[in-house]
Amino acid sequence: MNRQQLVNQIKQKKSFLCVGLDTDISLIPSFLLDFADPVFEFNKRIIDATHDLCVAYKPNSAFYESRGIAGWQSLIMTSQHIPKTCLGLIDAKRGDIGNTSTMYAKAFFDKESSGMSFDAITVAPYMGIDSVKPFLEFEGKWVVLLALTSNEGGKNFQFLTTGEQRLFETVIDTANTWAGNDRIMYVVGATRSEEFINIRKHAPDHFLLVPGIGAQGGSLQEVAKFGINNDCGLLVNSSRSIIYASRGEDFAEKAREEALKLQQEMSHILEENNLI
Amino acid sequence: MNRQQLVNQIKQKKSFLCVGLDTDISLIPSFLLDFADPVFEFNKRIIDATHDLCVAYKPNSAFYESRGIAGWQSLIMTSQHIPKTCLGLIDAKRGDIGNTSTMYAKAFFDKESSGMSFDAITVAPYMGIDSVKPFLEFEGKWVVLLALTSNEGGKNFQFLTTGEQRLFETVIDTANTWAGNDRIMYVVGATRSEEFINIRKHAPDHFLLVPGIGAQGGSLQEVAKFGINNDCGLLVNSSRSIIYASRGEDFAEKAREEALKLQQEMSHILEENNLI
Numbered sequence: 306m307n308r309q310q311l312v313n314q315i316k317q318k319k320s321f322l323c324v325g326l327d328t329d330i331s332l333i334p335s336f337l338l339d340f341a342d343p344v345f346e347f348n349k350r351i352i353d354a355t356h357d358l359c360v361a362y363k364p365n366s367a368f369y370e371s372r373g374i375a376g377w378q379s380l381i382m383t384s385q386h387i388p389k390t391c392l393g394l395i396d397a398k399r400g401d402i403g404n405t406s407t408m409y410a411k412a413f414f415d416k417e418s419s420g421m422s423f424d425a426i427t428v429a430p431y432m433g434i435d436s437v438k439p440f441l442e443f444e445g446k447w448v449v450l451l452a453l454t455s456n457e458g459g460k461n462f463q464f465l466t467t468g469e470q471r472l473f474e475t476v477i478d479t480a481n482t483w484a485g486n487d488r489i490m491y492v493v494g495a496t497r498s499e500e501f502i503n504i505r506k507h508a509p510d511h512f513l514l515v516p517g518i519g520a521q522g523g524s525l526q527e528v529a530k531f532g533i534n535n536d537c538g539l540l541v542n543s544s545r546s547i548i549y550a551s552r553g554e555d556f557a558e559k560a561r562e563e564a565l566k567l568q569q570e571m572s573h574i575l576e577e578n579n580l581i
Numbered sequence: 582m583n584r585q586q587l588v589n590q591i592k593q594k595k596s597f598l599c600v601g602l603d604t605d606i607s608l609i610p611s612f613l614l615d616f617a618d619p620v621f622e623f624n625k626r627i628i629d630a631t632h633d634l635c636v637a638y639k640p641n642s643a644f645y646e647s648r649g650i651a652g653w654q655s656l657i658m659t660s661q662h663i664p665k666t667c668l669g670l671i672d673a674k675r676g677d678i679g680n681t682s683t684m685y686a687k688a689f690f691d692k693e694s695s696g697m698s699f700d701a702i703t704v705a706p707y708m709g710i711d712s713v714k715p716f717l718e719f720e721g722k723w724v725v726l727l728a729l730t731s732n733e734g735g736k737n738f739q740f741l742t743t744g745e746q747r748l749f750e751t752v753i754d755t756a757n758t759w760a761g762n763d764r765i766m767y768v769v770g771a772t773r774s775e776e777f778i779n780i781r782k783h784a785p786d787h788f789l790l791v792p793g794i795g796a797q798g799g800s801l802q803e804v805a806k807f808g809i810n811n812d813c814g815l816l817v818n819s820s821r822s823i824i825y826a827s828r829g830e831d832f833a834e835k836a837r838e839e840a841l842k843l844q845q846e847m848s849h850i851l852e853e854n855n856l857i
Contacts, residue, residue, distance in 0.1 A: 327681070329684075365677070365681055365684075367675070367677055367681045367682070367684035367685045367688065368681070368684050370684065370685065370688035370695065371684040371685070371687040371688045371691075371694050371695060372694060372695065373653070373657065373688070373694065373695035373696045373697070374650060374653055374654060374657070374696070376688075376695075377649070377650055377653045378650060381649065381650070396677075398675065398676060398677055398705070398708075399643070399674065400674060400705060401641070401643055401672075401674055402730070402731070402732040403732065405603070405641055405643045405644070406643070408605075408641075408643035408644050408646065408647040409643045409646065409647070411647040412643065412646035412647045412649070412652075415647075418647050418648060418649065419646065419647060419648065419649035419652075420649045420650070421649070429674070429676065429705045429707050429708075430707060430737075430738060431705050431706060431707045431727055431730075431738060431739070432674075432705075432727070432730050432732060432734055432735060433732070433733070433734025433735055433736065433737030433738055433739075434733070434734040434737055435732050435733055435734040436732065436734055437734075451707055451708070454678070454707075454708050455678070456678040456679065456708060456709070456711050456712065457709070457710070457711055458708055458709025458710040458711035458712055458713075459708060459709055460709065461706075461709030461710055461755055462706060462707060462709060462748065462751070462752065462755070463707070463709075465743040465744070465748065465751060466743060466744070467741040467742060467743055467748070468741070468742070472738065472741065472743070472748070475738070475741060476738065479737055479738070
């Protein structure tokens with residue numbers, strides 16, 4: 306999915322919601338455990354119930370890897386079930402030297418190699434340009450680079466002053482020279498909403514992937530107020546508050562209700578900003 | 582494998598060699614492709630031929646993930662074949678917010694969850710303390726934190742000045758407060774041998790995992806000269822120059838010859854430093 310297609314989906318669905326598929330087998334409704342692949346069955350029903358209300362799905366790789374082969378199988382099946390009207394974003398936070406990053410890119414972008422063909426992947430910046438470029442060599446795919454993360458430990462290094470600015474700002478300025486805003490997005494945690502004005506000075510036109518709404522305490526209104534741009538430029542992620550809205554047989558229905566609440570709030574925001 | 586056991590293995594084998602299992606199915610001898618799991622068969626023969634000459638094996642996760650389910654299966658089988666006399670180190674460069682890092686730890690440390698039980702994992706520092714601590718909560722397991730990597734792009738951010746020192750030095754100083762040198766090692770690339778004196782000011786007693794010998798151009802002599810400490814404190818990795826020493830049926834034999842050359846050089850270094 307390229308940038309224009311993403312913007313079109315946002316306007317059409319009046320939503321910039323990303324649903325995080327951090328699916329923990331110990332937290333899904335117990336009746337699903339009778340299925341051959343309970344995690345995929347859960348994800349499938351969540352996707353089927355919400356795909357008209359969101360523009361992206363973001364499975365976090367760790368939740369699948371923790372279950373070994375079975376988990377990897379659930380992830381492959383899930384990747385194949387994400388509809389073309391939604392960005393498939395694998396939250397894997399990878400990054401290694403060049404030839405190794407190419408292997409990671411194959412793992413998540415090249416269906417013939419691995420069974421998976423996501424549109425985008427989260428990447429950690431610490432190893433620099435040659436850890437990021439191999440992902441960009443896959444045509445039409447996105448790198449979503451960690452800039453300012455929502456967790457407490459994000460402050461350990463990301464806020465360090467490097468020259469006249471902080472590390473996360475230098476990461477953004479540097480990565481801006483590696484590819485355009487049609488190939489790179491940045492992760493900016495919703496728990497740092499006071500930083501969005503500042504982030505927009507460094508990346509005015511980029512899309513930002515914003516985790517931390519809901520369970521982690523970030524505010525959608527705050528994020529939108531300071532972070533929205535002329536193309537919306539935001540993908541706001543919610544995981545637990547949607548997918549675990551109910552632990553009963555009605556989990557997909559309740560997930561839809563939660564997604565709908567966020568979509569309606571987003572629709573207002575898009576209207577207020579004359580984007581729809 | 583705890584620190585004392587690792588030191589004992591180093592003294593007993595007169596070696597601080599780590600063999601990197603960056604096994605690319607397109608580079609292994611073609612006769613192996615007739616086996617049910619060619620990559621595992623390759624790794625098995627490499628391990629069987631070299632385990633008395635090295636103290637660690639380091640499969641890089643990317644090479645396995647790129648092949649989807651089949652690759653994950655090869656990785657599980659490989660992890661189970663690493664003998665107890667060698668540290669099993671998964672080079673996965675993971676790191677995420679707390680509950681997600683716990684999932685990554687389960688993936689690589691908890692055999693009941695995933696089929697794998699490595700002794701150590703490489704972790705990226707960008708997300709800070711809560712991305713690292715969950716790995717340390719698994720008793721007896723090691724975190725090998727990226728500090729100064731061997732690749733060109735390592736300079737992009739790791740060399741930035743933060744206060745009175747560079748980012749990689751601040752990463753080391755900070756992580757030193759998270760756990761002792763019996764639980765954390767640091768990655769320091771062999772291509773940066775001029776930095777080892779400096780690194781030892783920040784981490785005098787830690788073990789350092791040193792990639793970049795061989796194909797990447799680092800010098801074992803230089804690394805040892807400036808990096809060795811009273812417990813040796815080095816795990817020097819070599820991947821391609823050992824595992825691809827021959828592409829013929831004699832690949833395991835030739836791998837042993839290359840490993841033996843390094844082990845002999847290491848034995849001299851250990852003697853010169855009165856460590857054996």
